[in-house]
Amino acid sequence: MPRREAYTAVTHAQHDFNRRYDYELPGVEMSEEAHTDRPGRVLVIVAHPDDADFGVAGTIARWVRAGTVARMVCCTSGDAGADDAATDPLELARTREAEQRTAAAVIGYESVDFLHRPDGALENDLALREQLVRIIRQFRPDAVVAMDPTIVIHEEGFIQHVDHRNAGMAAVDAVYPAARNAMAFPHLALDEGLEPCNVDVLYLYFTDRANAWVDITDTIEVKLRALREHASQLRKPDELEHMLREWARKDGERIGTQAAESFRRISLR
Numbered sequence: 642m643p644r645r646e647a648y649t650a651v652t653h654a655q656h657d658f659n660r661r662y663d664y665e666l667p668g669v670e671m672s673e674e675a676h677t678d679r680p681g682r683v684l685v686i687v688a689h690p691d692d693a694d695f696g697v698a699g700t701i702a703r704w705v706r707a708g709t710v711a712r713m714v715c716c717t718s719g720d721a722g723a724d725d726a727a728t729d730p731l732e733l734a735r736t737r738e739a740e741q742r743t744a745a746a747v748i749g750y751e752s753v754d755f756l757h758r759p760d761g762a763l764e765n766d767l768a769l770r771e772q773l774v775r776i777i778r779q780f781r782p783d784a785v786v787a788m789d790p791t792i793v794i795h796e797e798g799f800i801q802h803v804d805h806r807n808a809g810m811a812a813v814d815a816v817y818p819a820a821r822n823a824m825a826f827p828h829l830a831l832d833e834g835l836e837p838c839n840v841d842v843l844y845l846y847f848t849d850r851a852n853a854w855v856d857i858t859d860t861i862e863v864k865l866r867a868l869r870e871h872a873s874q875l876r877k878p879d880e881l882e883h884m885l886r887e888w889a890r891k892d893g894e895r896i897g898t899q900a901a902e903s904f905r906r907i908s909l910r
């Protein structure tokens with residue numbers, strides 16, 4: 642039996658089991674239908690300028706065009722991402738932030754926050770968690786999007802940057818339990834009036850445990866346009882575009898569309 646058919650058979654057997662026993666595996670929804678949920682408010686938390694546009698720009702553009710309000714938090718400003726060690730990191734950060742703001746406008750984000758943590762040295766510490774919890778409680782998103790922090794070596798063979806892992810883990814730790822726990826950073830509630838916030842859904846991307854595929858057939862061109870705004874990071878834009886179209890095509894195959902982005906979706910309701 643070809644691999645895809647074998648996977649489908651196992652998936653259907655699992656569905657039948659779940660239906661018969663009214664049992665849902667926590668955080669795992671096996672489906673090859675396009676994922677059509679749309680959060681009213683979504684917060685995207687990433688390490689670097691361009692991280693969100695590589696991974697989720699098609700989905701965010703689709704959601705925003707349907708009425709979602711989106712905000713992005715960029716933990717660093719990409720200030721260590723050049724080939725020349727003598728590069729002025731502040732100048733580089735200014736360039737990268739400007740590029741990310743322009744790209745975010747193409748996608749339709751309401752705003753972008755830069756936390757100005759050091760590029761290449763991002764730590765998932767309590768100070769970062771507090772910053773993220775403050776933003777979550779202010780913005781009150783239904784869903785948070787971040788990179789899957791459990792990936793060190795991706796199944797495609799690439800190494801997951803340590804900043805990506807730490808930003809992803811910081812996002813997970815901020816969503817649960819800190820954002821919803823009144824006694825986590827109590828001054829946020831007592832002094833700043835920021836009440837606890839329950840985020841309903843986490844979408845983790847660049848994952849090898851995808852369980853949700855969003856159709857981006859109508860927004861892949863917008864995604865590629867946003868990515869071209871990161872001009873200082875693009876050495877070979879044509880090759881990059883080809884690679885991204887390939888990723889989208891492969892994800893699209895899972896749900897029978899021309900293009901898709903994939904996520905590990907965790908429901909926290």
Ligand SMILES: [Zn+2]
Pocket residue numbers: 688689691692802805
């Ligand atoms: Zn990155």
